[in-house]
Amino acid sequence: MDASAEPLEHRVSELERRLAELTSTVEGRTPRAGDRRPPDVFWALEGLRERVGDDNGGAVLFTGTVHLPTGEHYDWQFGTAVDDIFESDWSDWASTLGALGHPVRLLLLRRVLAGTRTATELADDDALxxxxxxxxxxxxxxxxxxxxxxxxxxxxxxxxxxxxxxxVLSGAQR
Structure with missing residues (x-):
């Protein structure tokens, strides 16, 4: 039976189910027993759990593969133990994080990543x-x-x- 012959209620129900799966994945919800998702949705999380084990506070992993508009490409990964993060002095990171706390600085970073690289070019942008x-x-x-x-x-x-x-920018999204 083709999709157009299925009852509309069934098709809408299936779309809502798929949307709920995608939304919970995007929102970063931890997978739970009985979840009806493809098994590889949390492949990075499952790999991290295998490496870290259960005998500690856990770990944080972030990774990415990025193609910039300039043609540059970056593959990058970093992981750290949660215990190490809690043992660190978080105030040491205040200036690094604080530098991102201004809208013009964020716009500057965006422009530079997009290929506007000199102060002269940046000065042509009235928004800066x-x-x-x-x-x-x-x-x-x-x-x-x-x-x-x-x-x-x-x-x-x-x-x-x-x-x-x-x-950081992904984590700042609401």
Missing amino acids: GTTGQIYHHLRQLVAAGWLHSSARGQYAVPGERVVPLLV
Whole structure:
């Protein structure tokens, strides 16, 4: 029987079920016994559980494969034990995280990732403010390690920071 011959109620019910699966996956819900999802939806989580075991506080893993509009490509992965995170002084990370706490800095990072690399090019974007303001924000991002600059006045997000930046931004979504 083709899909158009199925009762409308059944087709809508099936669509709602699939949407619920996708929504719970996107929202990062932990899989539970009896979940009706393809077995590989949480492949990274299951792999992490196998590596870490149950004799500790757990672990956090973030990974990504990124193709930027500039043609650059990054594959990156980082994992750390939860116990190590709780034993660290979180205030040490305040300036790194704080540098992301300004809308213009986030826009600067977005523009740089998209290929606008010099302060002159960035200054052409009225949304970024005056040249002085742009340099102020660029210095903050460089000091925090989110950007680096070359001798030719080119700015770039360091390769080892591309995926972490996108992870932070993904985590900030509501």
